[in-house]
Amino acid sequence: MSKKTIDPIGKLMDLRFRSHPWHGIEIGEECPHTVTSYIEMVPTDTVKYEADKASGYLTIDRPQKYSSILPALYGFIPQTYCGAQVAKLAGDILKRPEIVGDGDPLDICVLTEKEITHGDILVQAVPIGGFRMIDGTEADDKIIAVLKNDAVYSGYKDINDIPAPVIDRLRHYFLTYKDMPGEKRDCEITHIYSAKEAHDVILRATKDYRKYVENLLFS
Numbered sequence: 001m002s003k004k005t006i007d008p009i010g011k012l013m014d015l016r017f018r019s020h021p022w023h024g025i026e027i028g029e030e031c032p033h034t035v036t037s038y039i040e041m042v043p044t045d046t047v048k049y050e051a052d053k054a055s056g057y058l059t060i061d062r063p064q065k066y067s068s069i070l071p072a073l074y075g076f077i078p079q080t081y082c083g084a085q086v087a088k089l090a091g092d093i094l095k096r097p098e099i100v101g102d103g104d105p106l107d108i109c110v111l112t113e114k115e116i117t118h119g120d121i122l123v124q125a126v127p128i129g130g131f132r133m134i135d136g137t138e139a140d141d142k143i144i145a146v147l148k149n150d151a152v153y154s155g156y157k158d159i160n161d162i163p164a165p166v167i168d169r170l171r172h173y174f175l176t177y178k179d180m181p182g183e184k185r186d187c188e189i190t191h192i193y194s195a196k197e198a199h200d201v202i203l204r205a206t207k208d209y210r211k212y213v214e215n216l217l218f219s
Contacts, residue, residue: 026079123147
């Protein structure tokens with residue numbers, strides 16, 4: 001049996017290119033119980049960072065206008081998309097058929113007792129629940145997770161295990177972090193849901209992503 005040859009030039013060429021955090025990173029074989037997550041922001045950030053959809057590089061979205069402190073690692077789950085499947089779940093539960101997906105990857109908050117000093121990193125996260133957030137008529141779910149093998153938070157298996165003040169802090173952040181002086185946002189968190197429902201939302205978002213990519217390729 002001949003040994004597989006490795007092209008060293010091809011290997012080096014691969015290293016020249018950075019994987020796009022939305023499209024080029026695998027969600028992981030243990031999805032939805034454990035998911036690879038791309039972290040854009042950490043609690044010490046005073047500006048809002050966001051991955052540029054075209055290039056994949058982390059960019060400054062805007063400085064925070066108010067003193068709004070992020071209470072956890074924040075980013076998104078690669079190869080997910082908030083589209084028709086995610087919107088249908090929210091619309092059916094709320095009896096609001098006008099709800100649509102927000103057209104972004106699925107957001108995730110990752111709780112950890114460790115001090116992570118910067119974003120633009122990948123972590124393994126264990127989803128334990130989520131917030132059903134509706135921004136106008138758009139489903140903008142926030143998956144709540146714990147860092148895999150975290151010394152403190154890995155013992156929490158469902159969002160009901162999390163102390164109420166932590167949930168209140170997360171809720172307050174998401175309802176206020178986009179506030180602008182003199183503007184009022186039509187934004188609400190209608191439900192706090194369990195790990196089981198979070199798994200459903202993630203799987204729906206992966207289906208929405210496949211549909212989104214098919215439309216891009218064949219439109």
